[in-house]
Amino acid sequence: MADATTATLKINDSEYELPVLRPTEGPDVLDIRKLYGQADVFTYDPGFTSTASCDSTITFIDGDKGELWYRGYPIEQLAAKSHYLEVCYLLLYGNLPNAEQMEDFERRVTRHTMVHEQMHNFFRGFRRDAHPMATMVAVVGAMSAFYHDSTDINDPWQREVASIRLIAKVPTIAAMAYKYSIGQPFVYPQNELDYASNFLHMCFSVPAEKYVVDPALARAMDRIFTLHADHEQNASTSTVRLAGSSGANPFACIAAGIACLWGPAHGGANQAALEMLREIGTVDRIPEYIAKAKDKSDPFKLMGFGHRVYKNFDPRAKVMKESADEVLDLLGIHNNPTLQVAKELEKIALEDEYFVEKKLYPNVDFYSGIILEAMGFPTSMFTPIFALSRTVGWIAQWKEMIADPQAKIGRPRQLYVGEGKRDYIDVAAR
Numbered sequence: 001m002a003d004a005t006t007a008t009l010k011i012n013d014s015e016y017e018l019p020v021l022r023p024t025e026g027p028d029v030l031d032i033r034k035l036y037g038q039a040d041v042f043t044y045d046p047g048f049t050s051t052a053s054c055d056s057t058i059t060f061i062d063g064d065k066g067e068l069w070y071r072g073y074p075i076e077q078l079a080a081k082s083h084y085l086e087v088c089y090l091l092l093y094g095n096l097p098n099a100e101q102m103e104d105f106e107r108r109v110t111r112h113t114m115v116h117e118q119m120h121n122f123f124r125g126f127r128r129d130a131h132p133m134a135t136m137v138a139v140v141g142a143m144s145a146f147y148h149d150s151t152d153i154n155d156p157w158q159r160e161v162a163s164i165r166l167i168a169k170v171p172t173i174a175a176m177a178y179k180y181s182i183g184q185p186f187v188y189p190q191n192e193l194d195y196a197s198n199f200l201h202m203c204f205s206v207p208a209e210k211y212v213v214d215p216a217l218a219r220a221m222d223r224i225f226t227l228h229a230d231h232e233q234n235a236s237t238s239t240v241r242l243a244g245s246s247g248a249n250p251f252a253c254i255a256a257g258i259a260c261l262w263g264p265a266h267g268g269a270n271q272a273a274l275e276m277l278r279e280i281g282t283v284d285r286i287p288e289y290i291a292k293a294k295d296k297s298d299p300f301k302l303m304g305f306g307h308r309v310y311k312n313f314d315p316r317a318k319v320m321k322e323s324a325d326e327v328l329d330l331l332g333i334h335n336n337p338t339l340q341v342a343k344e345l346e347k348i349a350l351e352d353e354y355f356v357e358k359k360l361y362p363n364v365d366f367y368s369g370i371i372l373e374a375m376g377f378p379t380s381m382f383t384p385i386f387a388l389s390r391t392v393g394w395i396a397q398w399k400e401m402i403a404d405p406q407a408k409i410g411r412p413r414q415l416y417v418g419e420g421k422r423d424y425i426d427v428a429a430r
């Protein structure tokens with residue numbers, strides 16, 4: 001099949017020709033769109049382990065080599081040389097901006113950082129101890145109740161305005177969710193600050209005293225945003241696409257993405273990974289946890305390890321690890337017990353036969369929690385920070401889908417294994 005343009009499928013005595021689609025990179029893709037109509041069979045792939053759900057020009061991952069590109073640019077180069085808003089432009093519009101385009105984009109995002117004042121009342125309805133992700137799902141979804149002039153998905157201008165609004169306001173919403181949870185007043189955005197500094201300022205400043213953002217911490221924050229900006233058709237992005245395929249408005253779709261990201265198998269892993277490292281506590285307890293992770297009868301998994309696509313080092317984890325060292329150095333945090341456990345756990349797991357054989361490497365979430373904790377964020381803010389970083393990826397993927405004339409409502413089929421048809425029985429006779 002390697003050089004063929006079609007593949008032949010034989011079912012009983014009938015043969016079916018399936019077109020073979022050629023990607024720019026990555027494995028060939030069998031086009032089965034007409035298979036049901038021709039052969040009256042479905043394909044079966046729970047968890048989409050072998051199924052391409054769309055074509056896309058945005059992000060490419062080579063899981064075996066451990067490579068990640070945004071619009072063709074390797075993540076390592078973007079993390080070292082670019083900055084988050086430039087990466088947002090790249091993901092949204094396909095190319096790096098020139099100086100004028102960058103300035104215009106930054107101005108547009110910056111002009112939208114405040115949220116509707118009435119949204120403040122919305123926050124006050126939540127319990128103080130609500131998880132910031134619970135608040136974010138609700139408040140981002142509620143944006144559709146405030147910004148009616150950007151919910152018509154058939155109008156490209158409204159789609160553009162909604163995109164800018166989301167990128168600009170999600171940090172404000174995440175910071176407000178945090179401030180509310182700790183009982184401090186909301187801090188308005190400061191538009192003279194860059195995107196990452198503004199977020200740190202909204203999270204950590206208080207009216208009672210001046211807060212000056214450390215530029216090195218802002219750079220580390222910006223890098224965390226960049227590393228999480230997109231990751232092709234992962235669970236939350238696919239959720240956004242599926243929600244959007246019905247024609248739902250962009251704020252509702254991004255809220256759906258945030259809800260999906262929350263799970264510990266996905267974005268919630270950064271919180272879970274740090275909590276696990278703290279629970280392990282000391283290096284001598286690592287073998288006990290490695291044994292638990294290997295035990296089939298124990299549901300425990302080593303959080304921050306393993307990935308559906310990467311069967312090699314997650315390239316984001318490499319950058320994140322360097323960043324963790326830099327940030328801890330900068331803050332004068334030496335001999336941090338959590339970092340010691342993390343480093344030792346990484347070493348042991350990378351040499352352990354079970355992890356080597358299953359190709360389980362540390363993923364991006366393994367190190368991000370250490371940096372965020374050092375910056376002063378509680379674990380409950382880790383996933384909201386992931387959500388704010390990923391908002392641009394969700395939007396870029398949603399926009400790509402909406403603009404595609406071939407896009408259809410997402411409607412998977414099933415392998416029904418329930419009861420055959422049966423007649424209703426009166427309760428007295430059951």
Ligand code: ACO
Pocket residue numbers: 264265266267269293294300301302303304305306307308309358360363364365
């Ligand atoms: N610890 C121990 N064993 C693991 C781990 C782990 N972290 N991850 C996978 N395995 C084992 C599985 O038990 C399975 O073993 P088996 O073949 O004997 O049944 C094998 O490795 C393959 O794992 P699957 O769960 O089938 O892989 P899948 O691609 O479905 O899951 C996932 C990937 C969800 C990321 C998984 O590795 C996991 O739960 N990791 C921990 C959570 C985590 O860190 N998630 C973050 C992902 S990255 C992100 O969202 C940014």
